[in-house]
Amino acid sequence: MKKHILVIPGDGIGPEVTQxxxxxxxxxxxxxxxxxxxxxxLMGHVAIEATGNPLPDETLEKAKKSDAILFGxxxxxxxxxDPSLKVRPEQGLLKIRxxxxxxxxxxxxxxxxxxxxASSIKPAILxxxxxxxxxxxxxxxxxxxxxxxxxxxxxxxxxxxHKYEVERIAHKxxxxxxxxxxxxxxxxxxNVLESSRLWRETVQEIAKQYPDVETTHMFIDNAAMQLIKxxxxxxxxxxxxxxxxxxxxxxxxxxxxxxxxxxxxVGDGTGFFEPIHGSAHDITGKDLxxxxxxxxxxxxxxEISFGLKEEAKTLVDxxxxxxxxxxxxxxxxxxxxxxxxxxxxxxxxKLVLK
Amino acid sequence: MKKHILVIPGDGIGPEVTQxxxxxxxxxxxxxxxxxxxxxxLMGHVAIEATGNPLPDETLEKAKKSDAILFGxxxxxxxxxDPSLKVRPEQGLLKIRxxxxxxxxxxxxxxxxxxxxASSIKPAILxxxxxxxxxxxxxxxxxxxxxxxxxxxxxxxxxxxHKYEVERIAHKxxxxxxxxxxxxxxxxxxNVLESSRLWRETVQEIAKQYPDVETTHMFIDNAAMQLIKxxxxxxxxxxxxxxxxxxxxxxxxxxxxxxxxxxxxVGDGTGFFEPIHGSAHDITGKDLxxxxxxxxxxxxxxEISFGLKEEAKTLVDxxxxxxxxxxxxxxxxxxxxxxxxxxxxxxxxKLVLK
Ligand SMILES: CC(C)[C@H](C(=O)O)[C@@H](O)C(=O)O
Ligand SMILES: CC(C)[C@H](C(=O)O)[C@@H](O)C(=O)O
Numbered sequence: 001m002k003k004h005i006l007v008i009p010g011d012g013i014g015p016e017v018t019q020x021x022x023x024x025x026x027x028x029x030x031x032x033x034x035x036x037x038x039x040x041x042l043m044g045h046v047a048i049e050a051t052g053n054p055l056p057d058e059t060l061e062k063a064k065k066s067d068a069i070l071f072g073x074x075x076x077x078x079x080x081x082d083p084s085l086k087v088r089p090e091q092g093l094l095k096i097r098x099x100x101x102x103x104x105x106x107x108x109x110x111x112x113x114x115x116x117x118a119s120s121i122k123p124a125i126l127x128x129x130x131x132x133x134x135x136x137x138x139x140x141x142x143x144x145x146x147x148x149x150x151x152x153x154x155x156x157x158x159x160x161x162h163k164y165e166v167e168r169i170a171h172k173x174x175x176x177x178x179x180x181x182x183x184x185x186x187x188x189x190x191n192v193l194e195s196s197r198l199w200r201e202t203v204q205e206i207a208k209q210y211p212d213v214e215t216t217h218m219f220i221d222n223a224a225m226q227l228i229k230x231x232x233x234x235x236x237x238x239x240x241x242x243x244x245x246x247x248x249x250x251x252x253x254x255x256x257x258x259x260x261x262x263x264x265x266v267g268d269g270t271g272f273f274e275p276i277h278g279s280a281h282d283i284t285g286k287d288l289x290x291x292x293x294x295x296x297x298x299x300x301x302x303e304i305s306f307g308l309k310e311e312a313k314t315l316v317d318x319x320x321x322x323x324x325x326x327x328x329x330x331x332x333x334x335x336x337x338x339x340x341x342x343x344x345x346x347x348x349x350k351l352v353l354k
Numbered sequence: 355m356k357k358h359i360l361v362i363p364g365d366g367i368g369p370e371v372t373q374x375x376x377x378x379x380x381x382x383x384x385x386x387x388x389x390x391x392x393x394x395x396l397m398g399h400v401a402i403e404a405t406g407n408p409l410p411d412e413t414l415e416k417a418k419k420s421d422a423i424l425f426g427x428x429x430x431x432x433x434x435x436d437p438s439l440k441v442r443p444e445q446g447l448l449k450i451r452x453x454x455x456x457x458x459x460x461x462x463x464x465x466x467x468x469x470x471x472a473s474s475i476k477p478a479i480l481x482x483x484x485x486x487x488x489x490x491x492x493x494x495x496x497x498x499x500x501x502x503x504x505x506x507x508x509x510x511x512x513x514x515x516h517k518y519e520v521e522r523i524a525h526k527x528x529x530x531x532x533x534x535x536x537x538x539x540x541x542x543x544x545n546v547l548e549s550s551r552l553w554r555e556t557v558q559e560i561a562k563q564y565p566d567v568e569t570t571h572m573f574i575d576n577a578a579m580q581l582i583k584x585x586x587x588x589x590x591x592x593x594x595x596x597x598x599x600x601x602x603x604x605x606x607x608x609x610x611x612x613x614x615x616x617x618x619x620v621g622d623g624t625g626f627f628e629p630i631h632g633s634a635h636d637i638t639g640k641d642l643x644x645x646x647x648x649x650x651x652x653x654x655x656x657e658i659s660f661g662l663k664e665e666a667k668t669l670v671d672x673x674x675x676x677x678x679x680x681x682x683x684x685x686x687x688x689x690x691x692x693x694x695x696x697x698x699x700x701x702x703x704k705l706v707l708k
Contacts, residue, residue, distance in 0.1 A: 080545065083544050083558075120479040121474055152552075153516060153517040155551065156514035156548065158512055158513070161509055163508070190437050191429065192444060194500040194501065195509045196437075222603060228474050228475065229607055247578070249575035250579055250581075278576075
């Protein structure tokens with residue numbers, strides 16, 4: 001199979017982990033005799049430094065021409081500490097999501113048995129958890145109009161949804177639920193928000209087309225609680241952009257660490273694959289980052305964008321094997337025992353590829 | 355001390371639990387020789403049924419005249435299943451918060467040692483956790499303008515903050531942090547939202563007036579994760595209305611159950627005290643609800659509105675003693691052992707008062 005892949009390492013630990021996602025793809029190409037070509041482009045703080053623009057035109061053009069994109073992370077403490085800065089790294093990520101029409105963000109909460117004890121949640125509560133989040137990615141308060149009053153004392157963001165935006169992601173989520181355990185939970189705040197009432201009405205309508213899927217609705221506050229109280233109750237979770245951002249980060253504790261979770265953003269064109277963790281400046285360049293989420297992002301790319309199931313499984317199995325053999329990065333090591341062999345980013349990456 | 359208290363039982367399990375909060379106040383009045391008088395009023399679904407209005411004028415007048423309000427819960431499945439209904443129970447609660455200027459919602463996450471094992475989170479992670487949330491309560495996307503297009507296919511809610519709204523609650527939160535462990539974490543989404551950038555700028559300014567308090571800022575997605583990963587890192591958490599709604603429900607798992615958590619809403623006038631749990635229709639009328647959150651709400655009223663510290667402590671100690679003696683309601687019982695004596699709402703209420 002011939003594919004052209006764009007790699008966007010981004011900021012912070014982005015480059016050091018993405019290196020391993022890319023290496024995993026190269027390894028698969030060599031082993032299975034595929035022809036993967038790679039290009040690289042800038043986004044985020046590094047792009048602002050180089051060009052003044054968090055998403056340079058050149059990056060967007062390369063993105064549109066590629067068959068799939070492997071991304072790292074964006075963000076920088078400088079902007080977090082100074083909310084008044086106008087040009088910000090995150091704008092690059094938001095703009096590429098919008099421009100490529102990546103409206104559905106899939107975040108599988110994959111629990112490796114070996115990591116059952118790495119979580120702050122009790123193993124008995126976690127065991128058997130298998131959730132697939134569908135987070136809407138190009139609407140909501142992320143993209144609605146923003147205002148700041150002249151005197152700078154009032155600020156607003158418009159939380160807005162159009163029916164077609166809810167419909168298209170709902171169809172994708174229902175299709176996935178059919179292939180899984182046949183349950184879909186839609187999360188909103190319809191007791192307070194009009195945009196959530198539109199969300200709920202629309203999901204209720206679409207649900208009729210999938211009578212074989214059991215649909216439930218939950219308020220976001222309750223969902224944030226249920227997710228740790230009893231995560232096994234969930235199969236597919238469908239939710240809006242902001243609620244999905246919060247719930248999926250929270251859910252990363254189920255997998256033991258954010259360093260383990262990959263996500264796929266898809267829509268009508270090129271797919272976009274990334275770890276759910278951020279740029280993590282505090283550990284950047286220290287060989288402490290967990291490369292597994294980037295390797296698992298590569299696996300998602302193989303499966304979802306290229307339909308290469310066996311190749312994807314090869315990568316997931318390799319991660320599983322390394323964990324079974326007792327190797328851990330710092331974030332998933334259990335400091336109370338010394339049963340584990342703790343590795344840096346580089347060694348862990350190498351080991352998985354072996 | 356002479357005080358007039360308005361009781362608003364509301365919907366679902368509201369009446370059955372509020373009965374015990376009220377009984378606790380009566381008990382304290384008798385024991386410490388205070389003169390507490392009580393009145394009752396309607397709000398929520400029961401008020402809609404009786405008057406067509408979720409917050410009847412009569413209730414609002416009584417509220418304004420009272421020294422403090424003890425509230426149960428509002429909500430009804432009928433409205434949750436039909437997002438198109440125009441008059442909704444929650445409007446009563448939102449309106450009374452706004453009308454009484456209850457801009458600061460205090461939610462202490464109080465962990466009874468006895469309940470360390472009732473949580474889905476590991477005891478070692480929880481032990482020693484003591485968080486006080488300050489949730490802004492009269493601004494944000496809750497109260498910004500709502501729109502629905504003519505053809506009903508577009509819906510929006512305005513997420514909006516004014517600087518003075520952030521300032522007044524920040525001052526309250528900093529004052530509390532000074533009395534506690536001197537740490538304040540402000541939670542926002544300033545990397546995406548303009549209203550969060552105003553929030554962060556304002557907190558950064560106010561922080562300068564409290565150099566003895568250590569201020570940190572965290573994004574909401576990260577906070578939702580950190581709260582279960584390492585809850586002990588938090589002392590005072592200051593956040594906006596929507597983020598506070600989500601985080602505090604999530605945090606209820608730290609206390610073992612929502613049935614244990616009380617909240618105080620304060621501003622410039624009458625204080626408003628309520629359990630953080632909702633109307634819970636599935637268990638209404640079954641003698642299964644946990645009355646402890648309402649009793650602890652009464653304790654918060656004694657302490658915060660009336661300055662009666664000793665009386666408040668008497669109630670908290672009574673709850674503690676009953677737990678120590680092994681009594682539990684269903685929500686905090688550990689089904690894997692039969693070490694506990696599981697009681698209904700009524701028996702648990704009686705026992706605490708004894
Ligand atoms: C970096 C930020 C803009 C982004 C988001 O909020 O969507 C991140 O948190 C994510 O979840 O991908
Ligand atoms: C009932 C609902 C409107 C309310 C809220 O979202 O504020 C509740 O969840 C709460 O936290 O008090």
